[in-house]
Amino acid sequence: MTKGNNYEISSALLLRVVAAAFLLQTAFLARAVYAAAPIPVVFDTDITGDVDDVLALAMLHALADREECSIEAVTISKIHRLAAPFVDAVNTFYGRPDIPIGVAQDAQKRDSKYLSLVEIRDGAHFRYPHDLLSSDAAPDAVSVLRRTLAAAEDRSVVIVQVGLAANLADLLESAPDDISALNGQELVRRKVHFASVMAGAFSPVRGNSHYLEANVRNGVAAMRQFAERWPNETPIVWSDFLIGVAAPYPRESIARDFQYRRRHIVREAYLLHSGPKHDRPTWDLTSVLYAVRPDENYFDLSPRGRVAVDHDGFTRFTPGVLGRDRYLKMDRRQAVRVVATQRTLVSQPPRRP
Numbered sequence: 001m002t003k004g005n006n007y008e009i010s011s012a013l014l015l016r017v018v019a020a021a022f023l024l025q026t027a028f029l030a031r032a033v034y035a036a037a038p039i040p041v042v043f044d045t046d047i048t049g050d051v052d053d054v055l056a057l058a059m060l061h062a063l064a065d066r067e068e069c070s071i072e073a074v075t076i077s078k079i080h081r082l083a084a085p086f087v088d089a090v091n092t093f094y095g096r097p098d099i100p101i102g103v104a105q106d107a108q109k110r111d112s113k114y115l116s117l118v119e120i121r122d123g124a125h126f127r128y129p130h131d132l133l134s135s136d137a138a139p140d141a142v143s144v145l146r147r148t149l150a151a152a153e154d155r156s157v158v159i160v161q162v163g164l165a166a167n168l169a170d171l172l173e174s175a176p177d178d179i180s181a182l183n184g185q186e187l188v189r190r191k192v193h194f195a196s197v198m199a200g201a202f203s204p205v206r207g208n209s210h211y212l213e214a215n216v217r218n219g220v221a222a223m224r225q226f227a228e229r230w231p232n233e234t235p236i237v238w239s240d241f242l243i244g245v246a247a248p249y250p251r252e253s254i255a256r257d258f259q260y261r262r263r264h265i266v267r268e269a270y271l272l273h274s275g276p277k278h279d280r281p282t283w284d285l286t287s288v289l290y291a292v293r294p295d296e297n298y299f300d301l302s303p304r305g306r307v308a309v310d311h312d313g314f315t316r317f318t319p320g321v322l323g324r325d326r327y328l329k330m331d332r333r334q335a336v337r338v339v340a341t342q343r344t345l346v347s348q349p350p351r352r353p
Contacts (some may be wrong), residue, residue, distance in 0.1 A: 046163025095352025
């Protein structure tokens with residue numbers, strides 16, 4: 001056997017050893033990823049008018065079924081007597097009937113095209129079972145938020161806010177009480193990892209460089225308070241109006257992907273709101289996706305900076321290396337992936353019947 005052959009054999013052996021080590025490392029990393037504890041999420045939603053809130057809540061349940069997150073509480077930032085019963089019905093549909101639900105005490109009242117689903121009966125029973133019969137029977141959102149955060153590990157909770165800022169603004173103003181000796185700002189600083197917020201417009205919208213996005217415009221005072229008083233140490237990642245528009249939910253999913261159940265609360269709500277021929281923008285879904293999977297490169301992030309809210313509801317972003325805020329950016333390639341991922345998650349059958 002020649003010296004050259006010995007060298008070739010040694011090289012081949014070395015390559016096999018390196019490959020085996022790489023596979024072992026990859027397997028270890030994969031186990032580490034899948035063994036990671038679920039992310040505790042609080043979902044603060046204005047689930048009344050638009051249907052993207054319903055899709056976003058369904059997506060959270062799918063991610064919870066995959067053990068990527070745990071839904072610690074749902075708080076509602078608009079006022080409608082059926083909003084809390086509807087959330088309860090969705091949570092029950094996905095096998096989590098005991099998730100705490102809180103409601104705003106002082107916020108915009110809103111009509112709905114789909115909340116009445118919870119009043120439909122098939123025979124003697126509700127089509128979509130739920131225990132809460134009126135939002136009036138649900139506790140105050142701030143008490144639910146304070147209780148949830150007080151029980152959480154430090155800097156563990158991700159708050160997903162996809163509506164008015166009424167509840168989080170009130171949380172920031174809350175005083176120490178029997179639930180926690182910390183005031184609202186201190187509680188957020190201690191317990192919240194970051195907030196994923198659907199609000200604002202940081203680029204011109206259809207040529208309008210002063211676009212007033214609805215989640216801000218419909219509750220300007222609360223959004224100003226939220227942006228001003230949220231702790232500097234706790235990051236906020238904003239998903240603005242254009243992100244959801246660039247990733248519409250495909251109507252063919254509504255037609256095809258929910259047939260595993262004869263009656264599906266998400267599909268029925270979508271059809272009542274948007275009909276069968278509309279691809280609805282996924283504003284709220286993008287904030288959920290980033291909240292639970294921030295490292296999957298679905299989005300890019302702006303540089304750090306600070307978001308301010310003008311008196312008319314216009315949102316301004318000022319770059320600064322010490323800033324608390326960033327906003328999502330998404331190119332066409334990422335948008336294709338985001339649409340496909342959100343479709344898969346929203347239409348995923350419940351793990352718990």
